[in-house]
Amino acid sequence: MSELRTRAAGPEDLDDVLAFWKSAAEGTSISDDREGVERLVARDPEALILAEREGELVGTVIAGFDGWRCHLYRLAVRPDRRRQGIATALLTAAEDRFVRFGGRRADAMVLQRNATAHHAWDAAGYAPEERWRRWVKPLTG
Numbered sequence: 001m002s003e004l005r006t007r008a009a010g011p012e013d014l015d016d017v018l019a020f021w022k023s024a025a026e027g028t029s030i031s032d033d034r035e036g037v038e039r040l041v042a043r044d045p046e047a048l049i050l051a052e053r054e055g056e057l058v059g060t061v062i063a064g065f066d067g068w069r070c071h072l073y074r075l076a077v078r079p080d081r082r083r084q085g086i087a088t089a090l091l092t093a094a095e096d097r098f099v100r101f102g103g104r105r106a107d108a109m110v111l112q113r114n115a116t117a118h119h120a121w122d123a124a125g126y127a128p129e130e131r132w133r134r135w136v137k138p139l140t141g
Contacts (some may be wrong), residue, residue, distance in 0.1 A: 016038060
């Protein structure tokens with residue numbers, strides 16, 4: 001099997017990332033559009049991390065740091081490439097990024113219904129935090 005490479009996404013990758021999420025990510029987000037991902041990459045050029053094997057996109061994670069907290073979003077691995085260490089490599093890259101910034105704890109957005117993801121996050125050392133609940137208010141439309 002060829003070497004896995006992780007790298008930050010650039011503007012030239014965004015259409016591929018959006019198409020990838022349609023087949024590899026669970027659920028959708030209000031920000032899953034070109035404008036939303038362009039804003040992310042423009043604001044924090046290293047936040048969207050890609051995993052590639054032989055030049056093919058096989059995984060993504062968003063590793064956002066707001067100066068205080070470390071947040072993980074959109075961990076996605078191509079379904080036929082799962083259980084090959086891709087998510088582990090992406091999370092290692094994200095966690096290394098957080099440590100460089102002085103981050104102390106990472107949290108992840110994981111759909112409650114996504115049992116497959118629960119196993120992956122658990123295997124990576126993450127656990128649900130039952131004391132808090134996410135409160136959401138759409139700011140548009």
